Amino acid sequence: MTDAVTTAIEGFFDEDLAPLVRRMADRPRSSGGGGDDESREIRAMVWQGLVGLGALDNSDTVQLAELLGSVLYQGPLLDTLTARELFQSDAIGQAPVALAVAAEQWSSQGGLINARRTFVGFAAEVDYFVVGGVDTAGLRLALARADHPSISVRRYEETGRGEAYEVEFARTPVTAWAGSSAEWERALANARVRQAAYLVGLAQAALDHAVAYAKTRRQFGQPIGKFQGPAFRLSELSMHIDATRMLVHDSDAAAHAAANLAAASDLARTVTTQTMQIHGAAGMLSDDDAQLYYRKAAVESVRLGTPSQLRRESWETR
Amino acid sequence: MMPVLTPEQQHFRDEVRRLLSDEAVRDEVAQARRMPYGQETGLLDVHRRLGKLGWLAVNWPERYGGAGGTIVEKATLTEEMIRHGVPDNVHTLGIDIVGLAIFLFGTPEQKERFLPGLARGETMANVLFSEPGVGSDLASLSTRAEPDGDGWRLYGRKIWNMKAQHSNFALCAARTSTGPVNHFGITLFLVPVQSMGVVIEPHWSMWEERFDIVTLDGIRIGREDVLGEVDDGWQVLNKVLPLERTGLDHSAKAERTLAALREHAPTGCEQRLMQLETRVRAGRLLAWRCVANLHDGRPDEVHSATAKWYTSETAKEVAVAAVELLGLPALLDARDPEAIAEGVFDAALRESPGLTLAQGSSEMMLFFVATSKLGLPS
Numbered sequence: 001m002t003d004a005v006t007t008a009i010e011g012f013f014d015e016d017l018a019p020l021v022r023r024m025a026d027r028p029r030s031s032g033g034g035g036d037d038e039s040r041e042i043r044a045m046v047w048q049g050l051v052g053l054g055a056l057d058n059s060d061t062v063q064l065a066e067l068l069g070s071v072l073y074q075g076p077l078l079d080t081l082t083a084r085e086l087f088q089s090d091a092i093g094q095a096p097v098a099l100a101v102a103a104e105q106w107s108s109q110g111g112l113i114n115a116r117r118t119f120v121g122f123a124a125e126v127d128y129f130v131v132g133g134v135d136t137a138g139l140r141l142a143l144a145r146a147d148h149p150s151i152s153v154r155r156y157e158e159t160g161r162g163e164a165y166e167v168e169f170a171r172t173p174v175t176a177w178a179g180s181s182a183e184w185e186r187a188l189a190n191a192r193v194r195q196a197a198y199l200v201g202l203a204q205a206a207l208d209h210a211v212a213y214a215k216t217r218r219q220f221g222q223p224i225g226k227f228q229g230p231a232f233r234l235s236e237l238s239m240h241i242d243a244t245r246m247l248v249h250d251s252d253a254a255a256h257a258a259a260n261l262a263a264a265s266d267l268a269r270t271v272t273t274q275t276m277q278i279h280g281a282a283g284m285l286s287d288d289d290a291q292l293y294y295r296k297a298a299v300e301s302v303r304l305g306t307p308s309q310l311r312r313e314s315w316e317t318r
Numbered sequence: 319m320m321p322v323l324t325p326e327q328q329h330f331r332d333e334v335r336r337l338l339s340d341e342a343v344r345d346e347v348a349q350a351r352r353m354p355y356g357q358e359t360g361l362l363d364v365h366r367r368l369g370k371l372g373w374l375a376v377n378w379p380e381r382y383g384g385a386g387g388t389i390v391e392k393a394t395l396t397e398e399m400i401r402h403g404v405p406d407n408v409h410t411l412g413i414d415i416v417g418l419a420i421f422l423f424g425t426p427e428q429k430e431r432f433l434p435g436l437a438r439g440e441t442m443a444n445v446l447f448s449e450p451g452v453g454s455d456l457a458s459l460s461t462r463a464e465p466d467g468d469g470w471r472l473y474g475r476k477i478w479n480m481k482a483q484h485s486n487f488a489l490c491a492a493r494t495s496t497g498p499v500n501h502f503g504i505t506l507f508l509v510p511v512q513s514m515g516v517v518i519e520p521h522w523s524m525w526e527e528r529f530d531i532v533t534l535d536g537i538r539i540g541r542e543d544v545l546g547e548v549d550d551g552w553q554v555l556n557k558v559l560p561l562e563r564t565g566l567d568h569s570a571k572a573e574r575t576l577a578a579l580r581e582h583a584p585t586g587c588e589q590r591l592m593q594l595e596t597r598v599r600a601g602r603l604l605a606w607r608c609v610a611n612l613h614d615g616r617p618d619e620v621h622s623a624t625a626k627w628y629t630s631e632t633a634k635e636v637a638v639a640a641v642e643l644l645g646l647p648a649l650l651d652a653r654d655p656e657a658i659a660e661g662v663f664d665a666a667l668r669e670s671p672g673l674t675l676a677q678g679s680s681e682m683m684l685f686f687v688a689t690s691k692l693g694l695p696s
Contacts, residue, residue: 211692211693211694214694215693215694215695222695223694223695225688225692225694225695226694226695226696228684228685231684231685231688231692231694232681232684232685232688234688234692234694235683235684235685235687235688235691235692236627236684238687238691238692239624239627239628239687240628242604242624242628243597243600243601243603243604243624243628244600246600246603246604246607247596247599247600247603250320250603251320256596256599259592259595259596260596262592262593262596263593263596263597263600266593308589311588311589311592311593312588312589312592314592315588315589315591315592
């Protein structure tokens with residue numbers, strides 16, 4: 001089922017690189033300076049690797065997104081794939097792009113945009129923004145160069161300790177306009193399917209981490225995975241992951257994108273919360289990946305809408 | 319994944335839907351669900367109509383009363399029958415368990431003798447497996463088959479059986495030898511249940527259909543009515559029971575309850591409904607993955623356990639949610655003139671605890687997945 005590009009990328013994330021990828025956008029709490037620069041270098045290297053292996057031209061982006069989730073990849077690739085559905089590749093080449101779209105008012109007179117957008121990923125290192133906003137013409141999408149001096153960014157202090165930014169566009173020139181809002185709806189549905197697949201991958205990785213721990217951690221003279229309490233909980237999670245994976249890889253997935261993403265969102269938060277429980281206090285330590293899955297799931301599971309927003313939308317549009 | 323139906327398979331689904339939507343069928347089904355307490359149906363006209371067309375066991379060869387179709391047509395039929403509310407135990411017991419066991423392990427003579435009647439909807443069969451205290455540990459059964467000339471006499475008590483009072487024969491598991499390994503020494507017998515030496519008593523429950531207590535009091539069975547090898551019945555059960563465990567029946571039940579719930583739920587329930595709808599959709603995909611596995615000749619026990627656990631738990635969740643969303647009116651029985659959706663919510667609520675117990679309890683599925691899929695220590 002896996003295509004050649006995804007297989008090659010799977011090989012790229014080998015056992016040496018995978019631990020670095022998992023923390024490629026996670027500012028350590030304790031480090032003074034330097035941690036950020038090192039992470040930025042890793043992100044640049046991973047981006048080059050992914051582009052070189054054909055990630056931008058991959059036909060099965062859902063499978064790819066699941067793989068990215070399983071290594072906890074953090075970077076602009078998923079936003080860039082969405083941007084490429086909206087803008088011709090000759091406009092953006094192979095450059096990284098961040099989505100800064102919200103159904104909020106903006107002004108876009110004379111080809112200059114004024115808008116403030118929140119929770120934009122990797123704003124400090126992309127080449128372009130896709131900026132979206134609503135005015136009398138409805139929802140429209142503009143492509144803007146990220147290096148223009150009219151743009152200012154501020155990184156949030158947040159649970160994920162990642163690369164999430166507030167971005168201010170003050171008379172920023174538009175490079176290109178995208179088509180209709182129907183195209184955005186289509187691209188958003190595909191982005192949501194990929195985000196759901198990413199969360200399935202993340203959930204599977206968290207579960208694998210919990211299962212491995214349950215096999216080795218001993219209490220009362222036996223591995224904790226031998227007790228039916230933890231064992232059954234892990235089994236249930238494993239089957240929920242399997243079920244959600246069926247949803248995101250179904251040929252009909254985009255038609256149910258919002259509802260599927262809501263399910264994947266619930267899944268990721270549940271699995272990572274249970275992974276914490278299985279690990280006990282050891283999972284809270286900064287060098288344990290359990291807390292990493294837990295925090296990243298919190299961010300990634302609401303990136304393209306909260307489950308309740310998604311379900312409401314899904315109900316209204318069905 | 320949902321298998322892509324061929325035009326012929328899609329046509330078959332349309333034809334089955336047409337037949338099951340027929341007014342006479344709808345009336346018969348509604349009536350069956352409103353029978354006085356303590357009474358229940360056996361074979362219905364709809365079974366005979368489907369049987370006449372070769373559809374009841376559509377995947378069996380024509381010589382045994384089928385239509386030479388595949389497991390995909392069979393799954394389609396099961397799904398549509400449940401969606402249309404046809405009571406499914408008759409079909410599950412006769413075709414999916416006993417018929418399948420005979421089809422896979424019977425002698426040519428047994429197949430000729432038993433299968434056409436089942437496939438035509440003219441005869442019924444049930445199972446006599448469980449016993450007091452046996453529960454999920456089926457290999458601990460103690461019904462005895464004592465040698466009697468070239469045959470055996472059966473002695474023991476079977477419980478949790480259904481439809482024995484309507485059945486022509488039953489597939490009965492009994493012990494032909496004892497030893498240190500429980501799984502060895504079990505033999506399967508095809509037993510004429512409406513005979514001297516078999517006593518059937520009702521065991522009333524909250525469900526629509528009664529359980530039977532069947533006492534085997536020395537009924538004599540000949541060598542020709544042993545299914546499979548003597549002492550090796552466990553192998554047959556192990557092969558047949560997982561094949562029935564696709565979760566498709568539970569998935570279709572969840573769909574039926576949810577469809578009615580969607581129609582009757584007040585505004586404000588949209589979020590919960592969408593959550594349930596997504597779960598039901600995922601369950602159906604898991605069930606059809608098992609059907610596709612069987613079609614490809616590659617049954618997968620982890621997939622089966624996953625589908626069984628997920629779909630039965632989902633069907634139960636939908637049934638419980640109906641009460642949560644609709645309140646007291648959801649609890650009206652089909653026999654009450656004010657019943658909504660023909661009492662489907664009440665019936666689902668009373669049926670659903672059994673779904674996560676029968677065909678392998680949820681705990682058995684969880685244990686299997688924990689040890690076989692996740693590799694946790696047992």
